Amino acid sequence: MNRIRRFLAAGGLLVLLAALAMIAPTARAADRDTLVVGMELAYPPFEMTDTAGKPTGVSVEIATELGRYLGKKVVIQNIAFDGLIPALKTGKIDLIISSMTANEERAKSIDFSEPYLSTGLCLLLKKDSTVKTIRDLDQPDHTVAVKKGTTGHAYAGKQIKRASLLVLDKEAAAVLEVVQGKADAFIYDQMSTYQNWQKNQATTRAILEPFQKESWAVGIRKGNDDLKKKVNAFLKDFRRKGGFERLGDKYLKEQKDAFRKLGYPFYL
The missing domain is CATH 3.40.190.10 (Periplasmic binding protein-like II)
Structure with a gap:
């Protein structure tokens, strides 16, 4: 009998702990x-x-x-x-x-x-790129860099069908791919694209007119x-x-x- 009681008590404790774990986020937020x-x-x-x-x-x-x-x-x-x-x-x-x-x-x-804030998706391109629009970018011999989890990543996943997609964790890594000519473009927001172009004018160019308008x-x-x-x-x-x-x-x-x-x- 004692074993049964201990078992039931332990089971009740586990249920209680599970319930507390479920409400813990709410408690923290509260x-x-x-x-x-x-x-x-x-x-x-x-x-x-x-x-x-x-x-x-x-x-x-x-x-x-x-x-x-x-x-x-x-x-x-x-x-x-x-x-x-x-x-x-x-x-x-x-x-x-x-x-x-x-x-x-x-x-x-x-x-x-x-x-x-209002912004939009733009393109940071390697300097010698002939791309003029986002449609020009979707070619079999092109590589497009995006940052994981961003709207640029989401857009490319749905709209880029023929070009190779390079998904990276960091903005700086995506910019470097373009600077080094390993990627043809980086899809990112307007202001960051401007900043990255300004820092790398010798190796990149930018199309700052958003092809997809967004709001933060x-x-x-x-x-x-x-x-x-x-x-x-x-x-x-x-x-x-x-x-x-x-x-x-x-x-x-x-x-x-x-x-x-x-x-x-x-x-x-």
Whole structure:
């Protein structure tokens, strides 16, 4: 009988532990004093670290201002880009602020705030490339680099049928493939394409007119409607007070000026 009781007690304990494991993410997310924001700190000037290893950049400042608006302490979690949505869904983080494009595929598993930046997919090409449009790129003798988990990766997976697809974990690795002439192009967002072209003008050229327009937004866990309303209210208030314009001037003045000269709109 004692063995049976011990067995039942152990079984009950396992059930209890399993139940606690299931609610643990919710409990972490329910910490009302702290806002845990996930981002990949490898995308300057939006998400990066300073010389002391401290998070900085446009998205970090947005997160900090959001925390101040909500009266919460902000904790930044550095997570690989393709791990951000799983981290949000399991409650390891409360929000994603990581230059993430809001699209239909991602909206199946998470919610998004109102957009706060307009951009689009562009091409960084090797210098001697004759490619003029994204359609020209889809040839059997071409190699297209993309960063894993990005909308460029998603686009290429669906639309690039004949060219070889090179999927890499890091932006810098994809740029290097183009710089060295191993890849014909890198599909990435407009501002980063401009920056990478500026750094490598001797070996690359850029097509900065987006072939797919996109908007960045804050990622929010499904069902967290109260937080979504508060984030949207913050974004509206922050824009009204000139917060986005200030961040644009602080981190992206060169891009803003260059895009205006090139005739491309710049929205932040």
